[in-house]
Amino acid sequence: MAESVRVRFAPSPTGYLHVGGARSALFNYLFARRHNGTFILRIEDTDQTRFVEGALQEIYESLKWLGLQWDEGPQADGGCGPYIQSQRLHIYKEYSEKLLGSGHAYRCFCTPERITQLRAEQEKAKQPSGYDKKCRNLSDDEIAAHLASGTPFVVRLKIPSGRKVVFTDKIRGAIEYSSDVLDDLVLIKSDGYPTYHMANVVDDHLMNITHVLRGDEWIASTPRHVLLYEAFGWTPPEFAHLPIILSPDGGKLSKRKGAASVMDFKRGGFLPEALFNFLALLGWSPGDEREKMSLKELIDAFSLEKVSPKSAVFDEQKLEWMNGVYLAGKNSDALLDDCKDLWAERKIDVSGFSDDYLLSVITLMKVRSRRLTDIVDNSFYFFADPLSYDEKAAAKQFTSDAAFVLGVINDALAGTGSFTASEIETLFKTLAESRGVSTGKLIHPARLSISGVSAGPGLYEIMELIGKDSVIRRIENAITHIRSKESK
Ligand code: GLU
Numbered sequence: 001m002a003e004s005v006r007v008r009f010a011p012s013p014t015g016y017l018h019v020g021g022a023r024s025a026l027f028n029y030l031f032a033r034r035h036n037g038t039f040i041l042r043i044e045d046t047d048q049t050r051f052v053e054g055a056l057q058e059i060y061e062s063l064k065w066l067g068l069q070w071d072e073g074p075q076a077d078g079g080c081g082p083y084i085q086s087q088r089l090h091i092y093k094e095y096s097e098k099l100l101g102s103g104h105a106y107r108c109f110c111t112p113e114r115i116t117q118l119r120a121e122q123e124k125a126k127q128p129s130g131y132d133k134k135c136r137n138l139s140d141d142e143i144a145a146h147l148a149s150g151t152p153f154v155v156r157l158k159i160p161s162g163r164k165v166v167f168t169d170k171i172r173g174a175i176e177y178s179s180d181v182l183d184d185l186v187l188i189k190s191d192g193y194p195t196y197h198m199a200n201v202v203d204d205h206l207m208n209i210t211h212v213l214r215g216d217e218w219i220a221s222t223p224r225h226v227l228l229y230e231a232f233g234w235t236p237p238e239f240a241h242l243p244i245i246l247s248p249d250g251g252k253l254s255k256r257k258g259a260a261s262v263m264d265f266k267r268g269g270f271l272p273e274a275l276f277n278f279l280a281l282l283g284w285s286p287g288d289e290r291e292k293m294s295l296k297e298l299i300d301a302f303s304l305e306k307v308s309p310k311s312a313v314f315d316e317q318k319l320e321w322m323n324g325v326y327l328a329g330k331n332s333d334a335l336l337d338d339c340k341d342l343w344a345e346r347k348i349d350v351s352g353f354s355d356d357y358l359l360s361v362i363t364l365m366k367v368r369s370r371r372l373t374d375i376v377d378n379s380f381y382f383f384a385d386p387l388s389y390d391e392k393a394a395a396k397q398f399t400s401d402a403a404f405v406l407g408v409i410n411d412a413l414a415g416t417g418s419f420t421a422s423e424i425e426t427l428f429k430t431l432a433e434s435r436g437v438s439t440g441k442l443i444h445p446a447r448l449s450i451s452g453v454s455a456g457p458g459l460y461e462i463m464e465l466i467g468k469d470s471v472i473r474r475i476e477n478a479i480t481h482i483r484s485k486e487s488k
Pocket of ligand 1 (some may be wrong): 009010011012044200213214215218
């Protein structure tokens with residue numbers, strides 16, 4: 001690529017950053033990195049009616065958490081700022097005046113009531129809706145009179161009639177529209193604010209954007225943008241419209257099915273690098289079997305040629321699987337602070353335990369967890385004796401025979417010196433052999449006594465970590481529990 005690549009992610013602060021937006025940001029980021037280009041963040045906030053308080057902060061936070069730090073944008077001036085459109089109103093005004101001057105745009109003084117009525121009539125007559133171009137050919141005198149009387153107006157682009165508007169989408173190939181289906185679109189609203197189309201095109205040009213990578217819901221806007229570039233006499237950037245993301249049942253993503261915000265995924269116990277990797281595969285693939293890919297591998301392999309035009313499926317189970325893979329491979333130290341926060345959130349008091357102890361818990365749990373939240377939700381017995389026992393497991397394991405076996409285990413444990421996993425293992429094996437039973441007969445009731453549940457990390461590792469006194473006390477408690485049930 002000859003000129004240096006400049007791409008932008010251009011969210012509107014109308015809500016949280018969801019999966020679709022994050023995927024667009026991420027593809028822009030990967031494309032920029034792949035070509036040693038620049039990744040720009042631009043905030044498109046000119047539709048004041050749709051502005052949501054706090055959305056902007058959440059967009060910044062979400063992008064940063066995912067590792068999508070922008071090279072240029074708010075708080076990172078690169079000479080093309082400001083990067084927040086509401087701070088650029090004078091620029092749009094200046095450029096709309098250029099179009100008025102060159103005759104490519106005109107002032108439309110029609111009242112909103114007239115436009116509404118027009119639409120209603122068109123609907124009734126089953127005609128395509130659109131502006132009837134009434135103000136397109138007003139005389140200079142008419143215009144001057146309206147302006148003198150202060151009639152509010154919008155600025156509209158003169159869409160040429162009978163034209164084929166063709167552009168090449170880097171993912172879908174050549175796309176053709178007839179200009180006759182396009183309305184004379186509004187560029188500047190009566191409140192002086194630009195429309196999305198105007199601000200988007202002016203900024204993409206002034207910010208030297210070389211490639212526009214955005215969701216395919218914007219594809220119908222592109223022919224309008226092409227005509228706007230033409231009216232200005234500018235060369236349009238390259239376009240690539242990313243495939244829609246659907247839920248596994250083929251429907252639209254809903255809040256319940258994947259359309260949660262990036263921050264919801266954080267709260268749900270996902271790691272940013274896992275979500276990053278997963279999002280990268282929504283519509284793109286490296287062309288081989290690889291799924292777990294490091295950032296560097298993703299950057300090296302990313303290309304628009306490998307983005308599929310077919311819809312992508314948001315499979316949350318796959319995301320969970322991928323998160324589990326990342327979790328298992330992650331250094332426990334790096335998980336400590338997040339786990340501490342989650343324990344605190346769940347009112348599990350870990351304050352009496354050293355960081356070393358907490359790290360050992362994380363190390364044991366992370367390899368069998370899919371989310372960070374699994375680590376904290378399933379580790380309560382490392383911090384307190386179980387208050388109850390899993391009912392199903394207890395019905396099976398807590399027999400009178402087991403009470404006897406647990407007593408034998410406890411006697412043997414009391415006599416041990418150092419309490420290491422390997423020593424405990426030898427002890428269990430010896431006991432099982434001497435009693436002519438499988439070690440499972442000892443392990444299952446012991447696990448239930450110690451943890452209250454029937455699944456978890458290796459029993460001997462749990463025992464070593466919890467320590468001899470706690471283990472013996474827990475087994476005693478279980479024996480008492482079994483005996484009390486029996487006597488009822
Ligand atoms: N502001 C638009 C959005 O909210 C940007 C569309 C585009 O990238 O051109 O997605």
